[in-house]
Structures are given as structure tokens and as C-alpha cells.
Amino acid sequence: MALDKTELRKVVNNLYTEIQPYLDECRSITQNIVPNRGEYDNQKPNEMYANYRRMLTNAADRALSILVQGIMSGLTSKSKAWFRLTVSDFNVENDYEVQTWLYRTQQRVYRVFAKSNLYGALKILYKEIASFGTACALIEYDFKNVIHVTAMTVGQYALAVNDKGEVDTFVRKFQLSIKQIVEKFGYNNVGKEIQDAYNRNRLNEYRVISHLIQPNYERVYGLHDAKNKPFISVYFTDDNISKDFLRVSGYDEFPVVAPRWEVRTTQDSYGTGPGWSVVATVQETYSKIREKLKGIQKRINP
Numbered sequence: 001m002a003l004d005k006t007e008l009r010k011v012v013n014n015l016y017t018e019i020q021p022y023l024d025e026c027r028s029i030t031q032n033i034v035p036n037r038g039e040y041d042n043q044k045p046n047e048m049y050a051n052y053r054r055m056l057t058n059a060a061d062r063a064l065s066i067l068v069q070g071i072m073s074g075l076t077s078k079s080k081a082w083f084r085l086t087v088s089d090f091n092v093e094n095d096y097e098v099q100t101w102l103y104r105t106q107q108r109v110y111r112v113f114a115k116s117n118l119y120g121a122l123k124i125l126y127k128e129i130a131s132f133g134t135a136c137a138l139i140e141y142d143f144k145n146v147i148h149v150t151a152m153t154v155g156q157y158a159l160a161v162n163d164k165g166e167v168d169t170f171v172r173k174f175q176l177s178i179k180q181i182v183e184k185f186g187y188n189n190v191g192k193e194i195q196d197a198y199n200r201n202r203l204n205e206y207r208v209i210s211h212l213i214q215p216n217y218e219r220v221y222g223l224h225d226a227k228n229k230p231f232i233s234v235y236f237t238d239d240n241i242s243k244d245f246l247r248v249s250g251y252d253e254f255p256v257v258a259p260r261w262e263v264r265t266t267q268d269s270y271g272t273g274p275g276w277s278v279v280a281t282v283q284e285t286y287s288k289i290r291e292k293l294k295g296i297q298k299r300i301n302p
Contacts, residue, residue, distance in 0.1 A: 003218070003248065005236055012171045012210050015158035022270050026132045026154045029275045032282045033060045034131045039155040056289045060282045067274065068126045078119045081110070112146045121149035125259070128153060133261040133273030136170070138213075140255060158269075159258055162215075165266030167258040168231075169214040173238060179203040185246045191237065208238035209246070216250060226250045 023040060030038035031054055055061075076082050085102045092098050113119070121137055128135035132154045142148035152172065160169035178197045181190055187198065197205055216232040229250030236245045260271025 003234065003245065005245065008212055008234060008236065009210065009238070011169075011214070012158075012173070012212055015160060015169070015171050016173070019158045019270070023155055025276070028283075029131055029279050030154075032279055032286065033275055034064060034127065035061070037127060037131055037153050039153050056286050059285075060278060064127065064130055064275070067130050068123060071126045071130070072123055076119070076122050078114065085109075116142070116145040116147045116149065118147065118149050121151040124151035124153075125257075129259055129261050129271075130273050131275040133271035133276060134159075134258065135260075136256065136258045138170070138256050160214075161267060161269050165263075165268075167256065167269070168254055169212075170254075170256040170258070171210065171212045173208055173210050175206045176209055177203060178205050178207065181207060181209070181246070185235065189244075189246055191244050194237070209235060210238050211235050213251070213254070213256060231255070 026038055027040055030040075035055055083106075085106045087093055087098065087102070125135040125137055128151075134154065136152045136157050136159070138150040138152070140148055140150070156174065157170060157172040159167050159171075162168045176184065178194060181194055182198050187195065190198075194207065211233070213231055213233045216228065216230055218232075219230065220228050226249040229252055231251040231254055233247070233249045233251060233255075234245055235247040260268070261273035263271045
């Protein structure tokens with residue numbers, strides 16, 4: 001069965017509808033604790049700075065930064081070894097050639113991690129999961145650095161889990177300019193409307209792009225092309241003008257990591273974290289600060 005853009009758009013919209021109650025709570029965490037995290041209602045990146053004007057104290061944000069640095073240095077420090085490759089077969093574990101191969105492979109992996117943007121992305125993930133309880137990143141092959149990690153903030157993505165509680169469906173909506181769309185997907189792969197805008201030099205106009213990764217339910221077993229891999233990846237414009245896809249490809253393994261700090265049950269798509277526990281205390285502190293500032297103002301100017 002051919003892919004249907006209308007049906008896939010329904011999947012995307014349904015997942016974004018399901019996440020809205022969760023985002024309502026996350027918005028409070030953004031406004032009170034982490035003003036530079038979270039993206040809501042198609043908010044543009046530079047609009048987040050308005051959140052800083054609402055902050056009356058940065059104590060919670062500083063505490064969160066200390067937590068993130070502790071996780072980073074304790075679990076995945078760039079300056080020391082934090083994982084070791086081994087084998088499950090005890091019969092060959094002590095074999096010299098096996099140990100040599102594992103060590104050399106391990107060093108290559110460390111070099112790839114150091115050359116890529118992994119460590120910067122991990123810092124973002126740790127702050128996301130500590131703040132909102134859920135973090136999300138897309139890991140893809142990169143010609144220059146072997147891997148590239150796209151770390152996202154809450155509000156940019158939506159998730160779903162399978163019967164085992166494993167995240168296996170990922171959607172995101174993001175904005176690209178006409179110029180960026182043509183550069184990313186190629187002139188011949190975009191719809192007529194985008195081609196016309198490009199030809200008329202309307203390069204800085206923005207379009208909303210949807211990206212969906214899910215199990216490939218239409219997979220033809222025995223075929224090994226990109227469209228018949230276990231997971232399918234689809235990019236398309238978020239409009240009703242073009243019925244074409246910008247890109248259809250696939251993955252052998254699910255390329256998204258989406259850790260949750262704590263979940264109510266294994267079937268929950270999203271988690272909660274320390275930010276959820278302290279947001280009420282922070283709001284109470286803000287209330288006390290406001291009253292204190294009112295008192296000071298009345299003493300100065302009765």
C-alpha cells in the first residue's frame with residue numbers, strides 16, 4: 001500500500017494532541033525554572049528570551065545546572081573513559097585477539113564521540129530530562145563526523161510507545177526557510193509551491209515541516225531498500241497543497257533516544273522529573289519575593 005500523506009498527517013496531529021496536557025505542565029516549568037528550554041505554539045527560537053524577564057530568582061536554574069554537571073561528569077565525562085566494550089561469551093572474553101579488537105574498537109568509538117557533537121547534545125538531554133522528565137534526540141549518520149545528534153526540547157516532538165513500553169514512534173514539527181528546504185531536500189524533491197517561491201527569490205519565507213519515524217507497517221520482507229527497512233522515516237510539508245513527500249527513507253534501528261526520568265507505568269510515553277517536584281516551591285518563592293518587593297516599594301514611596 002502506498003504511503004498516504006493525509007493518513008500520516010493524522011498520526012502526527014493525534015500525537016501532538018495527546019501531548020498537550022503534558023506540555024501545559026511543562027510550560028510552567030519553563031516559565032519558573034528553565035527559561036531557555038521548551039518550545040510552545042510554534043514559538044520561534046529567539047522568542048524564548050522573553051522568559052528571562054519573568055524570572056525573579058535564578059536559584060532553581062542554578063541548582064538544575066549543578067545537577068546536570070554532576071550527571072555529565074559522573075556518567076559521560078569527555079575527559080575520562082566512561083564505558084568499556086566486552087563480549088557475552090565468557091569462553092573468549094580473555095582471548096588476546098578478542099581483547100585487542102575490543103580495545104581498538106572502543107578507542108575508535110571514543111574518537112567518533114569526541115569529534116561529533118555528542119557531548120554537547122548530552123548536556124542538553126540531561127537538562128531536559130532533569131527539568132521535564134523526558135528528553136529526546138535523533139542520532140543520524142554524518143559523512144563528515146560519522147554521527148550527528150539533533151537534541152530537541154520539549155514541545156518540538158511527540159512520542160508513542162509499543163506494547164513493551166519502548167518508544168518506537170517519533171514525530172516533530174519544525175520550521176525551515178524556502179532556502180533551507182531546497183538545500184536539505186533538493187529542488188526536484190520539493191513541491192511546486194516551494195519551487196515557485198524559490199524561483200521568485202522568496203528565500204526567507206518559512207514553512208512548517210513534519211518528520212515522522214515509526215515502525216514500517218507496509219514493509220515488504222526480503223527487500224532491503226530504504227523504504228523497506230524496519231522503521232520508516234517521512235518528511236512532508238504541513239499543508240494541504242502538496243501531496244508529495246520531501247523524503248521517504250528508513251532505518252534498520254530506531255534512531256531516536258528518548259529517556260524518561262520516571263514514568264507512572266511502562267506504557268506512559270512521557271515522564272516526570274525533579275523539575276515537576278520543585279515547580280510549586282519555586283512559585284511559592286516567587287510569591288514571597290513579589291510581596292517583599294511591594295513592601296520595599298511602599299517604604300520608599302508610601
